[in-house]
Amino acid sequence: MGLLNVVVGSEDPGKAWDAFVAAASTGAALLLRRRLPGTSIGLLYMPRGPVLDWSQAEQVEQFAEALRQVACEQGVFLVQADPAVPEERVDVHDALTRMGFQRVEKQGLFRILQPVxxxxxxxxxxxxxxxxxxxxxxxxxxxxxxxxxxxxxxxxxxxxxxxxxxxxxxxxxxxxxxxxxxxxxxxxxxxxxxxxxxxxxxxxxxxxxxxxxxxxxxxxxxxxxxxxxxxxxxxxxxxxxxxxxxxxxxxxxxxxxxxxxxxxxxxxxxxxxxxxxxxxxxxxxxxxxxxxFLGEYDLAISPRVYAGWRWLEQAVQRPAAWSYRLYQKLGRLT
Known part of the structure; x- marks a missing residue:
């Protein structure tokens, strides 16, 4: 079973994000692709997805396999997800783990920004x-x-x-x-x-x-x-x-x-x-x-690039937080 990969275009004239719909007979996901500036690589984000029948282990496994195939075809090193599933659904967390996702705690600029x-x-x-x-x-x-x-x-x-x-x-x-x-x-x-x-x-x-x-x-x-x-x-x-x-x-x-x-x-x-x-x-x-909800999950397609990405996340958090506090102060003064 494969995913139906349909390009539906980008709302950003600068092509910061490209949107796809990934669907199969057992589930679906919206995939947003972003290229890293100055590189040929990027990442995919599944907002509030994927939407699957998590009780069907074989179908979840098939979806995961097809998702990796799409990720490789699109040349991305990372797939991010934040399923709208209540945190008490431990079975869904376990299924995501079997798919290769790992739950991550992120702050500041690198958060997906969907409320948990x-x-x-x-x-x-x-x-x-x-x-x-x-x-x-x-x-x-x-x-x-x-x-x-x-x-x-x-x-x-x-x-x-x-x-x-x-x-x-x-x-x-x-x-x-x-x-x-x-x-x-x-x-x-x-x-x-x-x-x-x-x-x-x-x-x-x-x-x-x-x-x-x-x-x-x-x-x-x-x-x-x-x-x-x-x-x-x-x-x-x-x-x-x-x-x-x-x-x-x-x-x-x-x-x-x-x-x-x-x-x-x-x-x-x-x-x-x-x-x-x-x-x-x-x-x-x-x-x-x-x-x-369960929170944010990362699926590393290229572990080496992903490791560098995670290092960058940690490196920029302090200056990013300082910049945001400065923005807040200046905003209140105007």
Missing amino acids: HVMRIPVDRYGGPEGLLAALPHKSRYNIGLAKRKGVVIVPRTDHNALRVFHQLLLQGGRRKGFPVRGLRFHEAIWRHCVQTGLGEYLFAEHGGRVVAVIQVLRFGPTAWYMYGASTGEDQNLMASYLLQWTGISRSWAAGCRWYDMRGVVSAKPSPEDPEYGVYEFKRRFNAELVS
Whole structure:
């Protein structure tokens, strides 16, 4: 059994990443290939993959063999994966190990950057949004109602100008709080392939005719994802963020989604002393539950090149971390 290797193109005009779809009768994976600058080699990344029936050992082995064949054909030294599989699935970890993958802990620039710990709301467990609303903490219900009483209005949009306003708010928030924001080209690709195809939307919170906050929600199958959010900083007393999330949950349910994924938190055991604890606390106020995935895995196709790559990872972490802290400080000053 072999993989069906279909080139579907690159969204990056600079060809930083090339995208493939690898599929077989028993599983599938999206493969992103990146060439290392100035070399003929590169790496493959399987975002949230592969998707397999992990109980079928023979099929998993066949997929692994075909994956190595594709990797060799593409001239890569490494295949990275971060399957969306809960960490308690030891059987999947064992299967990945038999495929030749090894679990790795990475930091900074060399992390895949998909969240390992996410917060998910099982909306169907409550019978729908109304059942969920009744089960929310009193303060959450109060804040949702308060936003309505203060005149906050939620406006769904999918037009291109909505994308631009959304991205501008992201940039303003990034400068104010000192975190990096992906460029317009990245968000334009999401708009074109997801929002414009009916798989997502922007929800704007408006007050007195002014936009005070916005979130982006994407939907696929039974799951909706709160991807990004931003505000002007003027919405705190209006509780607009509560009404935005509640609207996102309700509209996702109406579109057929049964899970609402509020995406990542930094730790499996958040502590009030953590700088990002407020993010976890806000999501928990919507009865979101913490789910931890298995983590990141590397399959070394060329052990010698991979060893050099791992050495480089360790060598650049300290200067990279220093540069990021400097970026944060400068961002807060502007």
